[in-house]
Amino acid sequence: xxxxxxxxxxxxxxxxxxxxxxxxxxxxxxxxxxxxxxxxxxxxxxxxxxxxxxxxxxxxxxxxxxxxxxxxxxxxxxxxxxxxxxxxxxxxxxxxxxxxxxxxxxxxxxxxxxxxxxxxxxxxxxxxxxxxxxxxxxxxxxxxxxxxxxxxxxxxxxxxxxxxxxxxxxxxxxxxxxxxxxxxxxxxxxxxxxxxxxxxxxxxxxxxxxxxxxxxxxxxxxxxxxxxxxxxxxxxxxxxxxxxxxxxxxxxxxxxxxxxxxxxxxxxxxxxxxxxxxxxxxxx
Amino acid sequence: xxxxxxxxxxxxxxxxxxxxxxxxxxxxxxxxxxxxxxxxxxxxxxxxxxxxxxxxxxxxxxxxxxxxxxxxxxxxxxxxxxxxxxxxxxxxxxxxxxxxxxxxxxxxxxxxxxxxxxxxxxxxxxxxxxxxxxxxxxxxxxxxxxxxxxxxxxxxxxxxxxxxxxxxxxxxxxxxxxxxxxxxxxxxxxxxxxxxxxxxxxxxxxxxxxxxxxxxxxxxxxxxxxxxxxxxxxxxxxxxxxxxxxxxxxxxxxxxxxxxxxxxxxxxxxxxxxxxxxxxxxxxxxxxxxxxxxxxxxxxxxx
Numbered sequence: 001x002x003x004x005x006x007x008x009x010x011x012x013x014x015x016x017x018x019x020x021x022x023x024x025x026x027x028x029x030x031x032x033x034x035x036x037x038x039x040x041x042x043x044x045x046x047x048x049x050x051x052x053x054x055x056x057x058x059x060x061x062x063x064x065x066x067x068x069x070x071x072x073x074x075x076x077x078x079x080x081x082x083x084x085x086x087x088x089x090x091x092x093x094x095x096x097x098x099x100x101x102x103x104x105x106x107x108x109x110x111x112x113x114x115x116x117x118x119x120x121x122x123x124x125x126x127x128x129x130x131x132x133x134x135x136x137x138x139x140x141x142x143x144x145x146x147x148x149x150x151x152x153x154x155x156x157x158x159x160x161x162x163x164x165x166x167x168x169x170x171x172x173x174x175x176x177x178x179x180x181x182x183x184x185x186x187x188x189x190x191x192x193x194x195x196x197x198x199x200x201x202x203x204x205x206x207x208x209x210x211x212x213x214x215x216x217x218x219x220x221x222x223x224x225x226x227x228x229x230x231x232x233x234x235x236x237x238x239x240x241x242x243x244x245x246x247x248x249x250x251x252x253x254x255x256x257x258x259x260x261x262x263x264x265x266x267x268x269x270x271x272x273x274x275x276x277x278x279x280x281x282x283x284x
Numbered sequence: 285x286x287x288x289x290x291x292x293x294x295x296x297x298x299x300x301x302x303x304x305x306x307x308x309x310x311x312x313x314x315x316x317x318x319x320x321x322x323x324x325x326x327x328x329x330x331x332x333x334x335x336x337x338x339x340x341x342x343x344x345x346x347x348x349x350x351x352x353x354x355x356x357x358x359x360x361x362x363x364x365x366x367x368x369x370x371x372x373x374x375x376x377x378x379x380x381x382x383x384x385x386x387x388x389x390x391x392x393x394x395x396x397x398x399x400x401x402x403x404x405x406x407x408x409x410x411x412x413x414x415x416x417x418x419x420x421x422x423x424x425x426x427x428x429x430x431x432x433x434x435x436x437x438x439x440x441x442x443x444x445x446x447x448x449x450x451x452x453x454x455x456x457x458x459x460x461x462x463x464x465x466x467x468x469x470x471x472x473x474x475x476x477x478x479x480x481x482x483x484x485x486x487x488x489x490x491x492x493x494x495x496x497x498x499x500x501x502x503x504x505x506x507x508x509x510x511x512x513x514x515x516x517x518x519x520x521x522x523x524x525x526x527x528x529x530x531x532x533x534x535x536x537x538x539x540x541x542x543x544x545x546x547x548x549x550x551x552x553x554x555x556x557x558x559x560x561x562x563x564x565x566x567x568x569x570x571x572x573x574x575x576x577x578x579x580x581x582x583x584x585x586x587x
Contacts (some may be wrong), residue, residue, distance in 0.1 A: 113374050119345075121369045130335040131370050134342020137327075142346070161366075164332035168339070171330070 017049035019220070020277050022084040023250045025097060027277070029080050031270040033101030035109055039248035039260035041080040043184040043217070044151060047243055048078075050223045051149055052085040063091055063117035069146055070135050072119050074128030074162075075153035075182060076111035077261075079118070083107060086117045126159025128152075129179065133165045136177035136238075147231075148177045155187025158196050163208075169238040170209030178230065178239040179210070182217065184247035186258045205240035217243030251276045285443035288419035290317050292426040293351065297322040300349065303430075306340055307353040308333045310383070315353075337363045340378045341370035349377055349430070355389075356382030356398035360405050360437055367435070372411045375434040379426075385415075385441040386479060386524030387557070390566040399552040403529025405437045406502050413502040415439040415531075417481035420449040421499045424456040428500075441524055442563060445482035448497060459505035461512060467494035472548075472585060473516030475509070477501060477531045480522040480572070487578050491585075493520070504534055510543040518546040520581055524572060527551040548584040550577055 026041045051071060059065040063086075073082050086092040092107070099105050106115060110123030119135075122128040132150040139146045156162060169177055181201055185192055192198055205212045211233060213226040223243065230239040247261070248254030251273045265273065294317050297303040305318055309331045319326050329336035333354055340350035352359060359382050360367050371378045382401055389396035405411055414429060414436060416422040422440075429436040448464055464481065465488050467473070472491065476484035477498040484495045496512050498504065513519050519539065521532040532549030539545045552570050559569060567573045571580070 121373050124365060124369055126334070127338055127366065127370055130338025130366070131342040131345075133335065134339030134344075135346060136342075137339060138343045138346035138348055141348070161332075161334035161338070164330070164335035165338065168330060168332060168335055 016088050017053040017085060019045045019049055019250070022049060022081065022088070023277055024274065025084040025087055026080045027265070027270060027273050029083060029097055029100040031265045032098055033109075034264050035101055036262045036264060037077045037080065037109065038263075038265070039184075039186070039254055039258065040075065040077040040153070041084075042249045042251070042254065042260075043245040043247045044075075044078045044081045044182045045084075045250065046218045046220050047151065047180060047182065047223060047245075048081050048085055050220050050227065052088070054224055055147070055149070055227060057146075058089075061089060067144070067146060070119050070132065070148045072122075072128045072132035072135070072148065072150040073111045074120065074122050074132070074150050075125065075156050076120075076122030076128065077153070078151065078182070079109070079111045082111070082118065089117075091117045125153070125156040126161035129162050130165045132177060133169050133174065136169065136174040137172055139176055140172075140174065146176065149180060150177070151180045151182060153187070154181055154183045154185065154192050154198060154201070155195075157181070157198055157201075158187070166205070166208045166210070173236045174238045175234070175236050178227070178241060179205070180241045180243060182245050183242055184245040186247045186256070186261065188261055190258065201242045202240075205242070209237055210240040211235050211237040212240045212242065214242045214244070217245035218249055285416075285419045285422050285440075286314055288422045289426065289440070290314055292423050294318050294321050296426070296430050297325050301325065302347060302349045304343060304348050304350045305353065306336050306350050308336050308358060310354055314383075333358050333363045334366055337366035337378075338370050341366070341374070341376050344371070344376035344378050345374070349379075351379045351381055353381040353383065355396060356385035356401045356439060357396050361398060361401050364404050364408075367405070367411065367437075368408050372408045372435045375410055377433060378435050379429045380435070380437045381440060382437060383440045385439045387563060387566040387570070388442050390557075390563045391560045393560060394556045397557060399524070399526045400529070401437075401439060402501060402523075402525050402531070403533075406529065406534070410434050411502070412436045412500070413439065414499060415441070415477040415501055416499050417476075417478055417497050418446070418448040420447065420452050421456075421462075421497065424453045425499055428456045439478060442479040445479050448481045448485060456499065459500055459503040459508065461496040461498055461505070461508040463494065464497050465493070465495040467516075468492040469494075469515050470517050472518050472520045472581060473512045474520045474522060474581075475512060475531065475535055476522040479524050483572070483574065483577065484522050486574060487581070490578065491581060493581075498531060501531060501534060504538065506538045506542050509535055509538045513539055513543055513545045517585065518548065520548045520550060520584070522572075522577060523551040524567075525551055527553060546584075548581065550580055
């Protein structure tokens with residue numbers, strides 16, 4: 001357990017939030033719904049699994065608990081990874097996974113705040129982070145030790161509103177807020193390098209007054225250690241975790257192939273992807 | 285009107301410490317009293333309106349009661365998507381205060397003028413729209429906004445037009461029109477909002493028109509509008525806002541569906557300001573000065 005936090009009390013052990021099983025869930029959803037954004041979900045699987053397993057506190061396993069920590073999925077395109085976690089927690093049923101995108105179903109293709117367990121309506125980028133800044137500010141006013149995590153895509157950092165929020169978070173010393181960048185190097189139409197250069201993100205966030213760390217976004221131990229260390233160092237600054245990731249991670253033919261931002265699975269590619277997952281090292 | 289605004293805001297903040305005032309670095313002396321009385325409830329969010337609205341959504345989700353202030357050109361127009369997605373979608377209890385609506389900033393040009401804010405906001409599901417005409421309506425509207433369990437946009441236009449109502453308004457009920465002058469049933473009924481209610485009153489003596497104020501633009505009672513129309517020769521709407529999507533559109537939509545009637549919409553036509561000058565000058569440029577409005581009504585009534 002983290003040194004500066006009460007234990008995570010959903011009482012689900014390490015066997016849960018297994019990245020391979022989460023990717024399998026994502027594939028099942030994507031195939032059932034004939035939907036896109038698989039690569040966007042795959043790149044945050046380890047990040048989000050570490051958060052749910054080790055950090056996010058939901059008293060009595062209640063997604064609406066007043067004392068909960070907040071996970072703001074600002075890059076709403078990765079929502080299937082969050083659904084997979086919510087499935088692990090029992091908040092989403094097998095039927096909802098199998099019935100993804102069925103007429104009249106609740107789970108949408110982007111994060112939607114009306115779904116229990118999701119905090120923001122995102123997908124229009126540059127929105128969620130600001131809501132997270134407001135939550136962090138409100139929690140500090142309350143004087144509780146609740147935390148806010150906001151996952152942003154690197155492409156999302158094109159949005160000016162993000163940098164408004166970054167300034168405000170630093171100005172108000174929101175040290176209960178952690179901005180996590182899923183730096184997979186791609187956005188909708190190509191690489192971030194060719195579309196809009198971001199420069200050195202760690203330097204950028206430091207210069208904006210954040211306390212930062214860089215990690216391999218697919219190494220759970222490294223992620224866990226970095227988050228733990230960021231919280232432990234009481235600098236009074238908001239935190240930024242820059243996670244180097246691979247878009248489409250976990251299925252070799254999807255990795256760093258940006259077509260999996262917008263390509264739908266066929267019967268064949270679904271079978272191939274499931275097969276590819278079986279060779280993963282963290283197979284249960 | 286601005287003093288009434290400040291007083292009510294301070295009063296609400298004093299009685300409810302969940303009330304927070306967020307400003308996008310605007311307001312100047314308007315907030316002197318608030319800052320003095322409730323300094324910890326005042327947040328200058330910087331010249332960063334998009335983030336300010338997202339923050340307000342986050343704060344409201346925790347039970348705080350944000351009042352988000354900006355010039356109407358920025359709040360709500362610049363941040364319309366944040367209002368839609370982050371606030372209105374969840375019926376967050378956030379009150380948006382758009383100041384200087386219409387041509388208040390007559391010398392500053394189009395960037396600070398706002399004649400499209402009602403159109404922009406009224407299609408957002410659940411978002412209510414208020415447009416007080418004097419200090420009495422301002423007091424009622426602010427209290428009304430505070431008590432609503434959803435998102436509200438309060439439009440503040442020219443604030444020194446003088447009183448319309450002679451006394452405080454007892455209760456402001458959702459959707460109600462307020463009769464401010466009784467005229468002859470063979471003459472037009474004028475329905476106006478905000479700064480133009482005073483103008484409507486000034487004109488009404490000449491033509492013996494009944495004058496209604498619409499402090500609540502959304503929701504607006506169809507029955508009230510039909511009643512106003514049924515007891516007059518025709519309906520004239522006056523607003524310091526585009527004729528597309530504002531009060532005139534609202535009234536015309538209601539009447540065409542429930543009780544077809546002739547409606548003359550007086551407001552800002554499909555054009556930006558070309559020149560600068562005094563507030564009165566700008567009203568004249570847009571045909572919203574007294575002589576222009578009077579002649580529009582007279583020629584419409586004659587037809």
